[in-house]
Amino acid sequence: MYGPAMTDDVEVPPATGSQPRHLNPDDVGIAQPRDFVHGHTFAFKSGQTLPCFTLRYETYGTLNITRDNAVLICHALSGDHHCAGWHSPGDRKPGWWNNLIGPGKAVDTRRFFVICANVLGGCQGSTGPSSLDPSTGKPYGIAFPFVTISDIVRSQKILLDHLGISELHAVIGGSMGGMTAIQFSIEYPALVRRVLAMASTARESAQAIAFNEVGRQAIMQDPAWNRGDYPRDGGPRVGLAIARMMAHITYVSDASMDRKFGRLKTPGRGAAAPDAFDVPFEVESYLRYQGQSFINRFDANSYLTITRALDHFDLAQAYGSLEHAFAPVQAETLVVGFASDWLFPPDQNREIALALLRTGKRASYAELATDLGHDSFLLESEELYTLVRAFLEREEVVFDFTI
Amino acid sequence: MNKPVEKRTIDMQVIGDWVEPGSRVLDLGCGKGELLDYLAQTKQVSGVGVDLDFSRITVCVRRGVNAYQGDMTSFMRSFPERHFDRVICSRTVHELNDPTGVILEALRVGRSLTVGFVNHGFWKNRLDALVRGRKVRNAVYPTEWFESRPANPVTIADFRDFCGKKGIRIARFVHLHGDWKRPCHALPNLLAGYALYDLTR
Numbered sequence: 001m002y003g004p005a006m007t008d009d010v011e012v013p014p015a016t017g018s019q020p021r022h023l024n025p026d027d028v029g030i031a032q033p034r035d036f037v038h039g040h041t042f043a044f045k046s047g048q049t050l051p052c053f054t055l056r057y058e059t060y061g062t063l064n065i066t067r068d069n070a071v072l073i074c075h076a077l078s079g080d081h082h083c084a085g086w087h088s089p090g091d092r093k094p095g096w097w098n099n100l101i102g103p104g105k106a107v108d109t110r111r112f113f114v115i116c117a118n119v120l121g122g123c124q125g126s127t128g129p130s131s132l133d134p135s136t137g138k139p140y141g142i143a144f145p146f147v148t149i150s151d152i153v154r155s156q157k158i159l160l161d162h163l164g165i166s167e168l169h170a171v172i173g174g175s176m177g178g179m180t181a182i183q184f185s186i187e188y189p190a191l192v193r194r195v196l197a198m199a200s201t202a203r204e205s206a207q208a209i210a211f212n213e214v215g216r217q218a219i220m221q222d223p224a225w226n227r228g229d230y231p232r233d234g235g236p237r238v239g240l241a242i243a244r245m246m247a248h249i250t251y252v253s254d255a256s257m258d259r260k261f262g263r264l265k266t267p268g269r270g271a272a273a274p275d276a277f278d279v280p281f282e283v284e285s286y287l288r289y290q291g292q293s294f295i296n297r298f299d300a301n302s303y304l305t306i307t308r309a310l311d312h313f314d315l316a317q318a319y320g321s322l323e324h325a326f327a328p329v330q331a332e333t334l335v336v337g338f339a340s341d342w343l344f345p346p347d348q349n350r351e352i353a354l355a356l357l358r359t360g361k362r363a364s365y366a367e368l369a370t371d372l373g374h375d376s377f378l379l380e381s382e383e384l385y386t387l388v389r390a391f392l393e394r395e396e397v398v399f400d401f402t403i
Numbered sequence: 404m405n406k407p408v409e410k411r412t413i414d415m416q417v418i419g420d421w422v423e424p425g426s427r428v429l430d431l432g433c434g435k436g437e438l439l440d441y442l443a444q445t446k447q448v449s450g451v452g453v454d455l456d457f458s459r460i461t462v463c464v465r466r467g468v469n470a471y472q473g474d475m476t477s478f479m480r481s482f483p484e485r486h487f488d489r490v491i492c493s494r495t496v497h498e499l500n501d502p503t504g505v506i507l508e509a510l511r512v513g514r515s516l517t518v519g520f521v522n523h524g525f526w527k528n529r530l531d532a533l534v535r536g537r538k539v540r541n542a543v544y545p546t547e548w549f550e551s552r553p554a555n556p557v558t559i560a561d562f563r564d565f566c567g568k569k570g571i572r573i574a575r576f577v578h579l580h581g582d583w584k585r586p587c588h589a590l591p592n593l594l595a596g597y598a599l600y601d602l603t604r
Contacts, residue, residue, distance in 0.1 A: 334464060353471060354481045357451055360427075365471045366460045383457060390465035 022086035027094060027102050028060040028109050031085035033125060036117075036159050048145035051134060055159050056125025057081045057117035060101065061109035063165070070165045071107060071392070072156070073097065073116040074173030074180035077306055078244075078298060080124035083116040084109070099380050106385040107392065112169060119180075120155040121147035121305040129301030130232065140301075142228035147305050149176070149313045153183045157191070170194035170392055171331075174377030175344065176306070178335075179313050182352065185331040186315070196391060198336040198377035201348040202322055202355070203314040208343055211250050212307040215243030219300045228301050240300045241291030248290045253340045253373035257283060322355035332362040334391045336384070338376035339369045413583045414493055414519050415441050417599050421517060421575070422446050426488035429513060431475045431505070432495030435459050436468035443468070453478050476501070479508045486512050493519040497554050503569070506602075515574060516602045524558030524592040525581060543596070560592040562600065574601045 022030060035054050042050045058081050063070060073083050075096070084101035086094050101107040101114055118126035121144065129144040145151075160168070171181040171192055178200025185192040201208075219225055222239030230236070249257075261283040319325035333356050337349030346367055356363035366387055370376040377384075415438050422428060424446045430439050433452020436459075442448040451469040454460060463470035471478055479490075490513035492505070497520060499505050509516045521543050522528075531539045538548040539556075559578065566573055578587040578595035587595040 332467075350471075350473060351481075354478070357469065357471070358482060358486070360449070362449075362469055363451075364460065364464050364469050365473065366457055366464070367472045368457060383461075387457075387461045387464060390461050394465050394467055 020089055022089045022091065022094075026104060027098060028085035030089075031058045031060065031082060031087060031095065033058050033081060033087075035125065036162055038155070038158050038162075042120075042155060042158075044145040044151045045148045046146040050127065050145060053120060053127040053155060054125070054131075055117045055120065055127075055155060057115060057159060058083070058085075058095075059116075059163075060084055060114045061112050063113040063163075067165060068167045068169060069112050070160075070163075070168050071112040071114045072160070072168050072171045072181075072184070073101070073107075073114060074156075074171060074177035074184075075116065075119065076173070076175035076177050077247075077303075077310060078294070079177070080122065081116045081118040081126075082124075084114065097378065099378075100385070100388065106388040107172065108389075111393070115160070115163070115165075117156050117159055119147075119152045119306065121152070121302060121309065123299035123302035124297075128299065129228065129305055130299040139229075139232070141230075142301060142304070144301065144305060147309045149179050149183045149309055150187065150318075152180055152309065153187050156180075156184075157188055160191070166191065168192050168194075170196055172196040172388075173200070174198040175200060175374065176310055179310070182315070182333070183313075185329045185333065186319075186325055189328045189330040192331040194391065195331045195333040196336070196388065197333065197349075197352065199338055199341050199344050199349070199374055200335065200352065201344040202325075202352050203316060203348075204311055204344070205348070208250075209311045211247065211343075212311055215247055216304055216307060218242040218246070219304060225300060228304075230300075236300045237295045240295050240298065240303060241288075243303060244294040244298075245287040245291040248287060250343045251373060251375040253342065253371055255340065255371040256373055261286065322351070323359045326356050326359045326361055329356065329359070329361050333364070334387075335363065335365045336377070336387065337365065337367045338372070338374070339367060340371045341374045341376060343374040413579070414438075414597070414599070417577055417579075418442075418491060418493065418517055418519065419445055421599075421601055422448060422489060424448075427486070429453070429479075429487045429490045429509075431490060431492045431509065432498070433459075433463065433468070433470060436463035436466045436470060438491065438493060439463075439468045440466045476505055476508055479505075479512045482512045484511055485514050488514050490516045491519075492516065494521065496520050497523075497557055498552060499555070502555065502557075503565075506571070507569070510571065510602065510604050514603070517599065518562070518602065519597070519599045520557055520562065522559045522578075522592065522595050522598050523556035524560060525596045526593050527581065527596075529593075558592055559595060559598050562598065566600075566602065572603045574603050576600045 033056050035056050037054050039052050042053050079096050082095045083097040084095040103110045118124040121128045123130050129140050133140045168191055171184045173181040178197030181195045181197050185195045219236045219239035222236030225236035264282040265280045266285055315325040316322050335349050335353040337346035353363045353365035372379055426448050428448045428450040430452040433454050436452055439450040439452050453471050453475045460470045460472045490509040496518055528539045577599045578591040579597040580587045581596035583597045
């Protein structure tokens with residue numbers, strides 16, 4: 001139904017004729033990352049502080065005069081601020097949610113002012129464990145403060161204040177981004193009009209924490225990790241690659257992997273290969289490629305920090321109950337689950353909507369019958385686009401029911 | 404015979420008369436959210452609908468109607484007693500797998516339950532079955548058996564018998580003639596085309 005691709009394969013059509021793909025009129029074009037520097041002390045939930053921090057972010061579209069068309073996009077564990085458009089004509093891939101965000105797309109940048117920031121604790125330009133601690137002149141490493149989803153939210157609120165935004169038309173995110181969006185509506189009820197959380201959860205299951213722990217152990221057991229103290233171009237590359245390979249399996253599904261790879265073998269390898277542990281199966285070389293490309297763009301200590309933030313996110317525990325957590329929410333919430341998501345399964349998504357409804361809030365739940373697993377929120381689906389558009393663009397029309 | 408679309412709006416009007424302004428309403432089998440939208444506009448209810456279909460949920464979301472995609476019984480199980488002022492089950496009851504379970508659960512989470520259903524005992528349906536000896540087909544039952552979802556047609560007599568057996572109180576009811584407009588007072592099981600019942604524990 002959605003073609004043979006898995007969602008991480010961002011389909012990039014080749015440039016046709018004289019039209020380079022970064023000039024595609026459906027895309028936002030060349031996106032310019034910006035750095036926001038907060039020059040004051042930031043206190044984390046843990047009580048630890050940073051003397052200052054930087055958030056790298058991108059914006060697309062234009063903030064209107066009434067300043068009420070801003071949409072905040074929240075990224076997932078391995079995502080970043082670059083969610084739409086291109087950084088340079090030579091890029092292999094556009095931003096990670098380019099299929100959803102752009103002129104005329106479901107999140108229409110002709111209409112909305114879209115903002116996306118790399119999370120605090122990340123490694124794509126925002127302050128994180130690989131940033132230099134001004135007091136020592138060395139990277140923070142594992143001395144970086146314990147980050148929570150709430151810290152991510154509160155740091156992004158400071159960015160929004162800087163941008164002069166006191167109302168968000170919507171906060172949108174998938175997976176960890178969904179957690180962030182929900183947390184936003186809890187901490188800043190008056191700021192958020194709509195929350196769209198996809199493939200998300202109010203707390204991870206033991207299984208999800210277990211998978212994250214295996215990833216963390218792969219990193220920390222790599223001697224090159226060295227208790228988080230490693231040079232910028234070094235570090236636990238083997239451990240981080242293995243963590244990514246394993247995590248990647250949890251983002252897809254049995255069906256989607258089997259459809260894409262089945263038991264295909266790499267040409268020229270297979271039974272005749274001299275080394276039986278060489279990569280005969282294409283799924284193996286695919287995962288190795290995923291691992292290798294990840295270590296070139298991600299910092300191992302950031303991976304530890306952000307997976308910890310994910311694992312410790314627990315709204316019921318933090319506020320006493322989900323109903324208590326949602327009590328201040330003013331936003332209208334749309335939760336979207338995906339039938340084949342076994343990492344943050346449909347029931348965990350349902351529970352968010354049910355708890356909001358029990359608390360008397362406006363909430364809806366929709367479930368898409370895709371078989372692509374957790375990463376389904378990234379998929380190219382007209383059904384999903386229609387739903388997102390319906391949620392974002394509804395006019396407050398009064399229907400006439402007089403008969 | 405009126406078109407089904409018009410009939411739907413008549414159903415809505417009667418239900419709208421019974422709904423208290425500003426109350427909390429659950430619509431089981433909400434479809435595209437027409438009824439809840441109407442009740443929100445005319446009675447300022449805070450409503451939520453349950454339906455199984457993604458595209459219908461999308462229409463609800465576009466209307467600004469809260470909607471939940473999933474099974475209605477498990478939905479209701481996640482709510483405390485009397486969470487809703489009124490549960491509505493309009494033209495859905497004949498398609499339920501477990502009508503008793505759904506109705507009793509609806510009477511737990513709702514202070515009252517409104518059930519609207521097509522009276523299968525209506526004389527035209529009886530005549531159709533008697534004369535043609537085939538599955539009933541008319542404006543209300545438009546499809547052939549092989550194009551239809553599994554249905555469990557119910558008559559007014561069946562429904563009243565059910566309420567009696569389960570000790571469910573009938574607070575009020577309306578029987579409508581085959582035009583679904585004029586009230587039907589005599590021999591409803593034979594002469595009424597549509598029935599609306601308001602139930603409480």
